[in-house]
Amino acid sequence: MNNEIRDTPSPTTPNAQLRAGKRRRRLNEALIGYLFVLPAAIVTFLFGLWPVVMGFYESLKSGSPLTNRYVGLNNYIRSLGSLTYVILFGLSLIFIYVGYRSWRTLYTEWKIGGPRPWYYIVCGVLGGLGLVVMAFDLVTDAESIGWVSTVLVLATVVGYFAADRSQGRSLAGHGRPILIVLGLAIALGAVWIGGPALVNALDLGTIGWLLLLIPSAYVLYQLMMRLARIRTTPLITASLLMSTLMVLAVLLAIYAAMQLESDVAEAQRIAGQIFNQEVLNTxxxxxxxxxxxxxxxxxxxxxxxxxxxxxxxxxxxxxxxxxxxxxxxxxxxxxxxxxxxxxxxxxxxxxxxxxxxxxxxxxxxxxxxxxxxxxxxxxxxxIYSALDIGENVIRAEGFTQSLGNQLLAALGILVALGNILTINHTRELLDEDKHGTRRRLGLTRILMGAAIFGLFLYLLSAVQLNRQAASALNLLTDDQFKLAYQAATGETPRSNLRTDTLAAQLMYWPQVFLIGTGMLLIGAAYLAWQNMQKQETKRGFGGMLMLSVLLMVGGWLTISELPRTITLSGRDTQNTLDALVRTALYAVGTVPIQLALGLALAYLLFSEIKWGKSMFRVIYFMPYIAPSVATAAVFLVIFSSKPNALSNEVLKVFGVDPLLWLNEPSGIVRLFYDKILGGNPLHIPGALQGPSLALFTVILYNIWVFAGYNAVIFLAGLGAIPGELYEAAEVDGAGRWSRFRSITLPLLSPTTFFLTMLSIIGTFKAFTHIYVLRGQAVGQEVDTMSIYIFNQLYAANDPGYAAALAFILFGVILILTMTQNRLSQRQVFYG
Known part of the structure; x- marks a missing residue:
């Protein structure tokens, strides 16, 4: 059926010409619109997207601006430890999943009689490689590979044209288009390589380039016109998205694996050199x-x-x-x-x-x-005793499995899991066991499960070797390590070679493996929970319930390696975590209160106050429009640590002793328990002491500034609610609270969603007023993530590390925004 020529309307029929004319008119209108927004797009690219891309490239460097050098993922490892590799491998899996969804689109089109997807996939792979190489070329200025990206992208465009024109034909019918694509790719490559040399040889300069732009623009216009006649645009979009994401996933996974292997290689080598019988007997x-x-x-x-x-x-x-x-x-x-x-x-x-x-x-x-x-x-x-560092380490001679083999084993587990899911899906589609297909698929699934079990046992043993070698390194003193290294190599170890650093490197892969396993087990528990609802028998229901609980417990136990990961990663990681925690406390303490206060003020102004609404709006809005440096300076005076400061004078009225405010590192819960209730503040656990009083002062400032802004925005939302709804509800006997709950809150949900998103992003990016208020703070009690990034950039003069921290903050904000959008889909009512 697929080899037959389908009956397709000829492009010369009146209907085909009419459709082509409509597409051309739509394209002309679109081109005119794009022409008007082109300046804004260029400005956005130059001053918005381009700095972000360059910032990411700078985050892969280290040192001062004059001496910085490429260090790969070291800046991210400094700030996140082995979580960096967890995130990178997780992104690869996400890209693969989204690419798989795009593949399902191609597969579905093919099953319902559409063209074969393989030719589109080949073109998409070329296009994906071209886009990735082009981005790498633009960021790194690797001019020697610039022509490769151009050739790949142009070859992709020509290949899509050929695939579109040849859809529905047999395999032999694709030979000519493929030859055309290859010929054009070779010709374009020759032009790209020889073009600049020709221009320089003829000394055309800027005028020559402008003359070349005229035919280039015409060719681009013709290309756009031809794109309007393409009949398989959904297939092109799906194949290009799928291939680009798959290419990115593979390249990202390979890059992360290479970086991980290079980071761990030295620690593995040294462990094998110093933990053996020869050094022990020295x-x-x-x-x-x-x-x-x-x-x-x-x-x-x-x-x-x-x-x-x-x-x-x-x-x-x-x-x-x-x-x-x-x-x-x-x-x-x-x-x-x-x-x-x-x-x-x-x-x-x-x-x-x-x-x-x-x-x-x-x-x-x-x-x-x-x-x-x-x-x-x-x-x-x-030098050391076997009883002190562990006899198992000496027996194994400090041996650890090759990280490359462990990564291949982990990849094998993922591939086997994918095959099992595919087999389950295929078995569900088979109504009956034709020719023993279901039985063979079942046997294949059992073999895949056995392979997963064997590979998992191998990884567990390899992880145990890494853990015992890392534990032995941690038990060595600096003098013992120095003597053991000298005995093994005959050289003195360099100054930055420390046992805690080597032990942390040996634990990179065990932490990645355990955290990744925990995430997979939790995902499997979710799937088992969903499958439990489909069980028809009590035994099946109970079995799936027990399986989901066991998987959840196992996932929680393995993912509990996360706190230890942060602890072993060093001081920089702990500082980054502390800055993120302070930022989260700042956001949690600010956003709900300022939104609730803004809504209350807006509702009172809208419903109760009949005179002077404009004046109150101006009063509430003034803190927002006032210069933040000036208002923060006023807060410095009000919340000074002096006993005669205004805030302390107010506390004296209620019989409370003066507080240090911005100089107080203790949590507000402990202070309340001590100052108000008269208890011992040490009875409050550290995890429950709340934000410090210094940070709480900054929270008060933020609430004071943005509550009025939120009130003005809520007033606009309240004014857009039809009054007839309130009148009808009042006629039906609804009270004030019922009207507020059933009418006001649902119809204000878009405004609330907008302000919530704006507030969360704003609190995570807040800088100016915090920087002013921290002038009187002791230590880092008010240093949120933005302040920490600023200090690393200017005080430490390390732009690469500061850029890495900025991208971590960007990732946190992006995750929070996506989560909020996901959770608010059913709660936001747009009318």
């Missing part, structure tokens, strides 16, 4: 308080009286009498002999003998000057 001389000094000799001949076998003999002290002396008996390489001390002497006949020193008065000592080549006090001992 004895080293280390400084110690109870050490002995070897190689000591007496300075000159010293005659002593010794008691040898009951006979007192005057003899010369032997040179090797003190081959090793305890450190605590030496002062500046001097020692003292006393009566009855064992010594080695040279007898008059030249023989050596040992005896007890005699002939000294009570309390008298014989002082000796000693010589030593190395007077350092040392002790010979092992």
């Amino acid at each position: 004895d080293v001389d280390v400084a110690a308080n109870d050490a002995r000094i070897d190689g000591l000799v007496v300075d000159g001949e010293v005659s002593v009286e010794v008691n040898i076998d009951g006979e007192t003999v005057e003899a010369t002290l032997a040179p090797d009498a003190f081959p090793s002396v305890a450190v605590d008996r030496i002062s500046q390489l001097q020692t003292a002999l006393s009566n009855n001390q064992r010594v080695k002497v040279i007898l008059p006949d030249g023989t050596e003998a040992e005896g007890e020193l005699t002939g000294l008065s009570m309390g008298q000592t014989l002082d000796l000057n000693l010589l030593a080549e190395d007077p350092e006090a040392v002790s010979t001992q092992q």
